[in-house]
Amino acid sequence: MRQTQTGTTATGDDGAPFRYTSELASRIEQRWQDHWETQGTFNTPNPEGELADPDADVPSDKFFLMDMFPYPSGKGLHVGHPLGYIATDVLGRFKRMCGDNVLHALSYDAFGLPAEQYAVQTGQHPRKTTEENIVNMRRQLRRLGLAHDDRRSFATTDPGYIRWTQWIFLQIFDSWYDTEADGGRGRARPIDELVKEFDSGERPVPGGRAWVELDESERRRVVDEHRLAYVSESPVNWCPGLGTVLSNEEVTAEGRSERGNFPVFQRNLRQWMMRITAYADRLVDDLDRIDWPEKVRTMQRNWIGRSAGATVRFATDAGDLDVFTTRPDTLFGATFMVVAPEHPLVDGLTAASWPEETNDAWSGGHPTPAEAVAAYRAQAAAKTDVERQTEGRDKTGVFTGSFAVNPVDGNRIPVFVADYVLMGYGTGAIMAVPGQDERDWEFAERFELPIVRTVRPPDEFDGEAYTGDGPAINSSNDQVSLDGLYKDAAIAAIVEWLEKAGHGTGTTTYRLRDWLFSRQRYWGEPFPIVHDETGPIAVPDDQLPVLLPEVPDYAPKTYDADDADSTPESPLARSPEWAEVELDLGDGPKRYRRDTNTMPNWAGSCWYHLRYLDPTNDEQVVDPEIERYWMGPQPQRRGSGPQDPGGVDLYIGGVEHAVLHLLYARFWHKVLFDLGHVSSDEPYYRLFNQGYIQAYAYADRRGQYVPAEQVTEAVTDGATSYSYEGEPVSREYGKMGKSLKNIVTPDDMYDEFGADTFRVYEMSMGPLDQSRPWETRAVIGSHRFLQRVWRNVISEEAGATVVSDEPAGDETRRILHRTIDAVRADMDAMRFNTAVARMIELNNHLTKLDTVPREAAEPLVLMVAPVAPHVAEEMWSLLGHDRSLAYEPFPVADPALLVDETVTCVVQVAGKVRDRLQVPPSADDDMLRELALASEPVQRALDGQGVRKVIVRAPKLVNVVPG
């Protein structure tokens, strides 16, 4: 045994050689970790294929459990990181003991900016640093004792994985979205089928010409426009500080990059896009079929931003002006129109001179509309989107000098230019209905425009614009009357009229835009695409994966963060011998140019759930039989009904990926579902967001952070103060980080207490979905608990079991079974904090006994096992069992022992407790009423007052109401 020098749990030389100290814990833990690994204890059988168990069928009950996988960051882990991994491990171990076939593994999201940036900092190849980081992270996590099937662990950077990421990309590239399929819901179909439909004439060729008349490159251009992955020249988010373009989801509301917080500019560039907008409806609708936190579903709904309404056409002298509105029922209240400063029709609308009606507010004091509009546009252009939003909401704008005709009543209404209308949403033009829209009301007041109410507000309404529902008023013409109709009926009526009269159509718009998929970075999956003079061509399947070239400099070309006019440059283009290839794609060897973009790091995380299922398959992305077993719909088991979309049984991770990873992954999965590669049409059936472990940090007078673990706390007159080396410091609450000098690592915890203690502590800190502060000094409580369990079962002197084989006493037995009952329910509901509390309670009871009966010790050990698996295995083994307890059935409570012989009945007078009675559980109302009224303390409390009423809730409560 090693000698210890320091540590709060050091063992003295004087006896107790088998006390559960951090040293003993470490030895037990590492031994069991080796045992599990060599025995393959947590290897999970597949129903077939390479990972099937040839000697046994798979259990029909299965549980597929996933963590959001980590970036192998070079910074290492702090104690906050493993929280979710411990929780999933505890649940997985519990489910396994309940008989489920549990699939649980952990892989690494190893491409992407963090890995690359770390590599750039250290001046080494990203592959090298990434691999080193993975090794280190695996070591730190192995020491936690996670029950993972290591055969199923991979990194997104593995060539065997890249091969399938690229294959899925090509599936998307080789697909189009048939909006008419499946009764109008739409479905992705292979692009070949589109070509056949063009060829046969079944589907008209865009442009009106026949398919046979098109030459090869014309045909390719037509087809390319239908692909779900396509190249387009369009305004994109260019981030010079990162040297790459970004997707909308990676840009914050402030117009900066989510990673690195660099400025982002709109530039027209040729980039790869994914047609996620084709799936907008299904991505919204299917949120109702999955078990996700409402918060995340709301965030996705907001992001997709579906709104139903109508497009209405207004005639102007400059041509038709289309607007989108969600309230076509208020069309009779449209008293003016507004177009965005960037709207293409602005020039045409700008009149030669001011019409008679113009006042100073409308003209802004300019002599002509042209000058007024030019000045306003210049002013608007000088402002960034952020400034437009942050500079208050005072409505500004200017009259164009033109009028439009309201199609419902023929009224001439003025057209304004104003920046409160955004070019990027709807059509960039609105009909303004001040009576029913707050923004329009403000504008109307400012510019002295008429306001007509077309929805009758309630009598008590005293506000300005009324946006609620109510009967329509002032809304009729010769052909249609909405008057008296409420919103939904009025919308239906007016849309019908608009469509019949040719003035508009019912329309749905979305905020969601197509996903910008290419990046100009080195450390990502190359596109399996080559280009010729016409466009992109897929690299043949047998040539996958396309691996990264070695380049002289893999760092991205970055620019001054504010250099909006710079242009992205792909590091892969620096390797001409890689980028230029000769291939025979069917028409003889030809020279092609490889695509030099890389995929965003989201690509790898879009499908990793599938790789866990069938990690060694190099024939198929996943064996359909295996996918159906683990992820297929299972309405009976979940009780979720015929709408069950299938998917991972439980997926735990932070809420920060609510609209990035989780939206992208759903999209990819749906494409694979449409193409028939998977049987589930959602990837993650149940999602759970764990909270964060945060920490206090302390700063001295100069604002410098001081080492948090050396800060002392003093309470004087009820006020708490903190000091470091005698000097007062101030406390802040937030993240754990090196610069804040408040990092605590799992390794610190392993050394000081052992992994089991660390696990117990993290699980007992509070509910899993809540964020909470780390407190190292409180960890000792969890250590004491395990130490007491150990002492109840094992002799600290002899290291052998001390349990007795005598039957347990009645009280012990009742407490045991109540505990089992509660712990099972808590585990099932992931209330690990209360589960641990119940086990502590039971253990504290056992401590008071002269000897601990085996009848209680063994269930306790089994219940502790999911949370503290190593020490539980050790005790189980010392109790005389020669097999791991990993598959031992979780204890089941005997219902007979859950019923108490007597219960305490509380007797209240006017709601205040006055007496407690011991009664049989079967006591009825009459009996309890009599007992209560006969109670001496009750009579004293009544003090001669009469009894108005007696409320009895048998058998636990009687409330006597005096009066």
Added chain:
RNA sequence: GCCCCCGUAGCCCAAUAGGCAGAGGCGGCGGACUUAAAAUCCGCACAGUGUCGGUUCAAAUCCGACCGGGGGCACCA
């Protein structure tokens, strides 16, 4: 500005379905053990549930307003 979540002992947190405010842990205090300390063990104290009002026989729990903390959305037509 709008929407969502959360406020319970000094601290982290419990409290089935409205029914005794306390399960568990940290810290504190007292004691045992020790030459002493640490560790360990035994015991004890501490809040009336952010504030105000309402519903109810009864409210931490339901309703309303406000205060404080966290998060999301933000001129989306």
